[in-house]
Amino acid sequence: MLICIDSNQFIFGVTGADADAVTLMDILPKLDVAVPRLVVNEAVRNLAKVGMDKQFFATIHRSERFRTVYEPIPAKLVEKYIDLGLPTKADALIGDFVEWVGAKYLVSDNRHFLQEFSTDAYEVLPPAEFLRRFEAGEL
Amino acid sequence: MSTKQILVKVSGELYDEMMRAKRELSFPSLTDFVREAIEDKLKEIKHQAYRRELQKLRQGIQERGGLKAMGLGETKEEIIASLRRTRQQIFEEEYAHLYR
Numbered sequence: 001m002l003i004c005i006d007s008n009q010f011i012f013g014v015t016g017a018d019a020d021a022v023t024l025m026d027i028l029p030k031l032d033v034a035v036p037r038l039v040v041n042e043a044v045r046n047l048a049k050v051g052m053d054k055q056f057f058a059t060i061h062r063s064e065r066f067r068t069v070y071e072p073i074p075a076k077l078v079e080k081y082i083d084l085g086l087p088t089k090a091d092a093l094i095g096d097f098v099e100w101v102g103a104k105y106l107v108s109d110n111r112h113f114l115q116e117f118s119t120d121a122y123e124v125l126p127p128a129e130f131l132r133r134f135e136a137g138e139l
Numbered sequence: 140m141s142t143k144q145i146l147v148k149v150s151g152e153l154y155d156e157m158m159r160a161k162r163e164l165s166f167p168s169l170t171d172f173v174r175e176a177i178e179d180k181l182k183e184i185k186h187q188a189y190r191r192e193l194q195k196l197r198q199g200i201q202e203r204g205g206l207k208a209m210g211l212g213e214t215k216e217e218i219i220a221s222l223r224r225t226r227q228q229i230f231e232e233e234y235a236h237l238y239r
Contacts, residue, residue, distance in 0.1 A: 005167075007226070008219050014196055015206045018215060029189045038234065043224045046211060050203035052196060059192040064185065078238050089238050090230035110219055 006108035007042040020127035085117030
């Protein structure tokens, strides 16, 4: 079961800002994860401010089940996700990526994903709910 | 998938223990039991390597001032808002021309 993880989870998980995101990062090698290059770049750009960008990149790719997808996402899908309620094309790029790679869940704390749009293609879950389902074997 | 054959010598005690575990866990053969045990151990070794890297990452971030030094804000909402600004910047720099 493939999932996508938003950049906020990586930042929360490596800085300790959120306990559920910390757990999510701890169990990363147990999950099949695909993220678009944009998400990795967001985390990398911010972690570069404390000189930990390379360590971040190396760490996530230590998980054999983690992959960064570099291919461009079809423009048609970006428009679809704007129509579904995402406020910017940058958000829509993440939203459509999840459908495009066939992931079942997007894990995020971003309210624009959690509250302001919906799609039949996948579910958006906050980390606490994702972990609850993971631990209960409900995914 | 290509396969290789290996010979594993174990003590009589360990052999008995393996056979007992194989029966209890209903493995069809000792070979299946050993194969899965090795796969599990390799997985564990890889997870440990990941955890070490993650620990190094977290420690490095804390030593360099953590979230404060990154200037992303203090609350989760502030941090998310900062990250969304980064997302927008990267989008404008690297992707906007593809999605006009």
